[in-house]
Amino acid sequence: IQKQEFFVDMTCEGCSGAVTNVLKRLTGTTFEIDLPNKKVLIESDHDVEFLLTTLKKTGKEATYIGTK
Structure with a gap:
């Protein structure tokens, strides 16, 4: 399993909490x-597209950076 790195426009603990909530499911x-x-590492x-779609459910801008 590879680690995928994403940029997510998080500005506070609330933002990172939203990301945590969608990913822990x-x-x-x-x-x-x-x-x-x-x-976010x-x-x-799951494939990259699925993970990106999941991250975008937070309402934050999210982009794929690459494999870590």
């Missing part, structure tokens, strides 16, 4: 949130 997924750098069986 996914099975077989672990993640780290780097709030100061607005990055995800290790998952």
Whole structure:
């Protein structure tokens, strides 16, 4: 399983909380949130498009950076 890195426009704990809420619903997924750098590192069986769509459900701008 590869770690995928995403940019998510998070400005506060509330933003990172929203990201946490959507990602913890996914099975077989672990993640780290780097709030100061607005990055989310995800290790998952799901494909990049699915993860990006999930992150966008928070209402935040999200883009795929690449494999870590």
